[in-house]
Amino acid sequence: MNATQIILLIAAYFGVLILISYLTGKKTDNNAFFKGNKQSPWYVVAFGMIGASLSGVTFISVPGWIEASQFSYMQVVFGYVVGYIVIGTVLLPLYYKLNLTSIYTYLEERFGNYAYKTGASFFLISRIVGSSFRLFLVANVLQIILFDDLGIQFWQTVTITVLLIWLYTFKSGIKTIVWTDTLQTLFMLVAIGVAIYSVSQDLDLGGKTTLNFVLDSDLSKMFFFDDVKTANYFWKQFISGAFIAIVMTGLDQDMMQKNLTCKSLKDAQKNMFWFTIVLTVTNFVILSLGLLLTVYAQQNGIDAHKDDLFPILAKHNLGTVAFIFFLLGLIAAAYSSADSALTSLTTSFSIDILDIEKKYDQAKQITVRRRIHVLISILLILVIIVFKYVIKDESVIAKLFVFAGYTYGPLLGLYSFGLFTRWNVKDKLVPVIAILSPILSYIISVNSLKWFGFEFGFFILILNGFLTFLGLVLIRRQQD
Numbered sequence: 001m002n003a004t005q006i007i008l009l010i011a012a013y014f015g016v017l018i019l020i021s022y023l024t025g026k027k028t029d030n031n032a033f034f035k036g037n038k039q040s041p042w043y044v045v046a047f048g049m050i051g052a053s054l055s056g057v058t059f060i061s062v063p064g065w066i067e068a069s070q071f072s073y074m075q076v077v078f079g080y081v082v083g084y085i086v087i088g089t090v091l092l093p094l095y096y097k098l099n100l101t102s103i104y105t106y107l108e109e110r111f112g113n114y115a116y117k118t119g120a121s122f123f124l125i126s127r128i129v130g131s132s133f134r135l136f137l138v139a140n141v142l143q144i145i146l147f148d149d150l151g152i153q154f155w156q157t158v159t160i161t162v163l164l165i166w167l168y169t170f171k172s173g174i175k176t177i178v179w180t181d182t183l184q185t186l187f188m189l190v191a192i193g194v195a196i197y198s199v200s201q202d203l204d205l206g207g208k209t210t211l212n213f214v215l216d217s218d219l220s221k222m223f224f225f226d227d228v229k230t231a232n233y234f235w236k237q238f239i240s241g242a243f244i245a246i247v248m249t250g251l252d253q254d255m256m257q258k259n260l261t262c263k264s265l266k267d268a269q270k271n272m273f274w275f276t277i278v279l280t281v282t283n284f285v286i287l288s289l290g291l292l293l294t295v296y297a298q299q300n301g302i303d304a305h306k307d308d309l310f311p312i313l314a315k316h317n318l319g320t321v322a323f324i325f326f327l328l329g330l331i332a333a334a335y336s337s338a339d340s341a342l343t344s345l346t347t348s349f350s351i352d353i354l355d356i357e358k359k360y361d362q363a364k365q366i367t368v369r370r371r372i373h374v375l376i377s378i379l380l381i382l383v384i385i386v387f388k389y390v391i392k393d394e395s396v397i398a399k400l401f402v403f404a405g406y407t408y409g410p411l412l413g414l415y416s417f418g419l420f421t422r423w424n425v426k427d428k429l430v431p432v433i434a435i436l437s438p439i440l441s442y443i444i445s446v447n448s449l450k451w452f453g454f455e456f457g458f459f460i461l462i463l464n465g466f467l468t469f470l471g472l473v474l475i476r477r478q479q480d
Contacts, residue, residue: 006146009324013187013331017168020180025171030365033173034101034347036261040178045258046271048181050279051188051336052255054286055134059188059333060141062283063290064306071222071291072232077283079241081276086242087250088272090419095256096265102351103256110418112427118434119414120352123253124345126407131341132383135161138334139384141311145327158384165339166377170370173343174257180339181258184332189282191329192289195314198322199292203299214288217295231455240459247408247461251415254344342380346373406441409464410434417469423476433471437464 031037065073095103104123108116139158147157169176196210205213214220224232231237249255262268293313297304304312314326350356350372356365414434417423441464445456456463 003146003150006327009327010331013328014164014168016183017164017180017335020183021168021171021176024176024179029362030369032175033171033343033369034257034351036172036175036178038261038263040175040258040261040263042262042267042271043274044182045178045262045268046275046278048178048185048336049255049258049271049275050282051181051185051333052258052340053249053275053279053337054188054282055333055337058283058286059192059330060137060307060310062286063293064309066219066287066290066294067305067309069232070218071220071287072224072237073287074222074284075224075232075234075237076241076244077280079238079243080245081280082238082242083245084249084272084276086246088269091246091250091256091415092259092268092272093265094419095260096268100260101357102348103251103253103260104348104352107414107418111414111425111430114427115414115425115430116352118431119411120348122407122410122434123251123348124353127252127254127341127345127348128379128383129407131338131345132380132387134334134341135338135380136384136387137307138330140388141330145311145315154388155381155385158381162338162342162377162381162384165335165342166373169339169343170373173346174261174340177340177343178258178261181336184336187325187332188329188336191325191332192282192285194322194325195310195318195329196285196289196292198318199289199296199313202318203292203296210288210292214291217291219291219294220288229449229454236459240461243412243461243465247412247465251408251411252344253348254341257344257347258340338380342373342376345376349376406438406460406464409441409461410437410468412461412465413437413468413472416465417472423473425472426475426477429475430472433468433475437467437471440467 062073094106098106098109100106102120104116104120107119135158139154139161142161143152143154143157147154168180200210200213203213208216223234224230224237225234227233228236259268259271262271290309293309296302296317297309297313300317302313302317310326311330314323318326346369350365350369354368354372356368360368410433414430417425441460444451444463445460448454448456
């Protein structure tokens with residue numbers, strides 16, 4: 001497949017997204033951009049959230065984990081299920097009861113303005129870095145596959161990528177994204193299915209079905225109870241997975257903004273229920289693909305590991321059809337996450353930081369929101385370019401989760417304290433606690449193996465949230 005054909009494929013793909021944007025963008029007020037006019041069918045939201053949850057990071061990185069980690073990631077996924085149950089039964093009812101546009105408005109009502117701005121700021125930092133990680137990965141793959149050969153530099157690739165996202169989201173925001181994410185999730189799942197079929201045909205499974213081959217392999221070991229000190233110990237990953245789901249979905253404006261476009265709480269809960277089932281199965285399928293790719297590379301002496309495994313085999317070994325769908329799946333997985341991130345960042349900065357709903361009339365709000373949308377796009381471009389020179393050896397998804405443990409930890413502590421206690425706090429001291437907790441968590445994590453013979457791994461999120469909670473107890477108002 002030559003460069004011209006790849007460019008035409010990408011152009012056709014984005015042509016469809018822009019068409020969807022045009023069809024859904026006839027009403028362009030802030031209610032459509034922020035809330036989708038609360039008219040999104042729950043099943044469309046549920047299906048579209050699959051792609052947004054997985055992203056290009058999972059699409060590329062998780063298959064490359066098998067060689068070193070086997071199926072241990074499923075322990076985290078099973079923890080997600082518990083987390084999603086908490087979201088559906090505790091957080092969604094709260095958000096719908098308060099009729100929130102930004103979920104961080106709850107912190108203002110519960111604690112005060114400083115806590116509100118702190119929560120929103122931590123989300124903005126978390127999502128900017130997380131989305132930049134995801135887009136960096138995809139831009140890097142496209143650079144290797146296509147743009148290097150055309151003489152296009154990395155910064156140009158990144159700029160084009162973000163510009164295309166802006167182009168189909170700037171009018172109606174979340175109203176458009178609910179529908180574009182559905183299409184992109186479909187492309188991603190088809191790409192995974194085609195890749196599994198292609199590699200299974202080439203492996204000659206000896207009469208076994210693909211599923212039996214996966215389950216019989218030593219690489220599919222899923223549960224690890226042997227050593228509590230290791231990062232992949234079952235209970236450590238399971239509990240971490242539950243809290244990761246709560247903070248990275250339930251306390252994340254990006255993911256919750258889609259849920260809040262549903263017509264009612266009941267519809268949003270249906271969405272969360274079916275989303276949980278499909279996402280769990282999808283993660284198992286992606287891990288199975290990783291196992292097949294790993295075995296294929298080992299049998300054929302191909303030097304491809306970690307984040308390089310899937311791209312290299314798709315481009316050089318699995319055939320043209322598999323490569324076409326790999327490209328579509330890669331782009332779909334990346335953009336289904338990045339487009340909603342751009343919209344949620346615009347929403348949070350506009351409402352939580354600038355208070356546009358309190359300060360301006362409707363016409364001025366639209367003008368300010370559009371300017372913020374452009375500025376957030378430029379910021380993403382700059383951060384991705386910086387990451388080009390920072391990220392080196394580690395798997396991108398591991399970096400994403402480790403970072404999230406530090407930036408989402410204060411959110412976990414704030415919401416836990418707000419929901420499970422009736423105490424009030426000294427609002428002005430909340431930012432101090434939110435900054436100190438990640439610093440202390442980092443110091444403890446770095447030295448934990450030496451001090452306690454214990455490796456935190458994803459568990460760092462829980463430590464961070466606990467330290468935030470403890471800090472809030474220390475600054476509670478004495479009259480409470």
